[in-house]
Amino acid sequence: MLKISNIFKTFNKGTVNEKVAISGLSLTLNDGDFVTVIGSNGAGKSTLLNAIAGTWLTDSGKIEIDDIDITRLPEHKRASYIGRVFQDPLMGTASDMWIEENLALASRRGQKRHLLPGITKAERTHYAELLKPLNLGLENRLTTKVGLLSGGQRQALTLLMATIKKPRLLLLDEHTAALDPATADKVLSVTDELVRRDNLTTLMITHNMQDAIDYGNRLIMMNEGRIILDISGQEKKQLTKQQLIDRFNSLSDQKLESDNVLLS
């Protein structure tokens, strides 16, 4: 359903800061794939997600979703296919607006916005229902400004917003990295539930190797703007941390003593 063919992205071309972030990357996802993405700092993981979401255009190559060429499509148009959660909890929500207003904005993803009411009564009850299973008490605080919520609450809300209008593709960029371990676990299990429930095709970046092994049906490892490892099916299920580290060492010129670099 997602087909990336030979994309390149270089930042600050022609300056001393020139940096090739993605170099000739190709990737094809099947419907319902839940892919975890690992790789050391600067490997180009976020850049890959930004390229798919359309934060900027790639230098060359082609990106297709459901056989539709989106390579030149601006970000807000791609949004009708894509749901997204960022690493920074502040980035996925509008902090001066209410919880229900944020959800209402998200549920109109891919639609024209007219002079109709920004939120209806029926929506309100629906949102309360959706928030209840999170067990964060947000269902009683629909008219609280999102800026007053904790990081974990905001990420859970962003996750709900990203999936409220079933996206063709869900992009998660270390969305639990800024949270304390307990909250991170909670948000991660909510993620897993939502992805399974709607059978969402998902790309999830993580720095936690164990999570990368535990979640999803496929794992890719990136290094220097390329995919150097792609494991799925039975092989992925039996994968151990040590195996991953060994594979990384043999595939890249960097050497890892432990999983520190990947975990950091």
Added chain:
Amino acid sequence: MGILYGIMALGIYITFRVLKVSDLTVDGSFATGGAVSVMLMLSGVSPILSLLCAFAVGLLCGTVTGLLHTKLSIPIILSSILVQIGLYSINLRILQGSALKSISVDKYPLLINVRFVSRTILIGALIALALIAVLYWYFGTEQGCSIRATGNNPAMAKSNGINTSTTTLIGLALCNGLVAFAGGLMSQYQGFADVNQGRGAIVTGLAAIIIGEVLCDIFFKKGSSFWLRLTFVIIGGIIYYLIMVLILWMRVDSNDLKLFTALIVAIFLAIPNFRKGAAV
């Protein structure tokens, strides 16, 4: 006159507080509104229709700034200054080359004027109330919400499918539409249109907004509702005007007036910081 400041400030509120950008087009479009309104009335158009035309021309001014910004990627401050400067010449053209064009209240059925104060206050207040109601409704609609989201968090807006270029454009247009409308009212009130009418409009508008917000926070708790905040923008405009009157009454040299305006705005900008205890 204070109410008129407030109405103008409502427009500036859209860019400054909702979109969170500084749009300096208003110094030009305020005068444009006045010029358009007066010239149309002189050629026989009714005062109300002339105000609507001023609003429409204001929309256009804001759109130009918006296009310079979104299509040509010129920073908003710069593109709005460019439009403001350009408008000065255009305003002179509209006024057929003279810097000042007066319109007699005896010969034309002006909506409001210095001559009949109580009627002016009544009509001004009604217009202000209507505008607050319309803005309150508008920013609750799908389109209005997407403008608010754009100002609040552009990354979030885009990833939720909002075309932030369009919303920025609409916001800038609406802001200048309202400001030009207020400019038209001002020229009816004063009985003349002046190319320099808009000088310092942005500062006056900011003063009204900030005075209003400080007072709103004092009388009501933080996080008060949107229509209350808008009402306090009008109140801020009135208070700003009263302060100006007071300063003139104290026989301050009128050449120093702008200096005092700047001082007042600086003081009110600092007050919220003092209250937070965060001031140096």
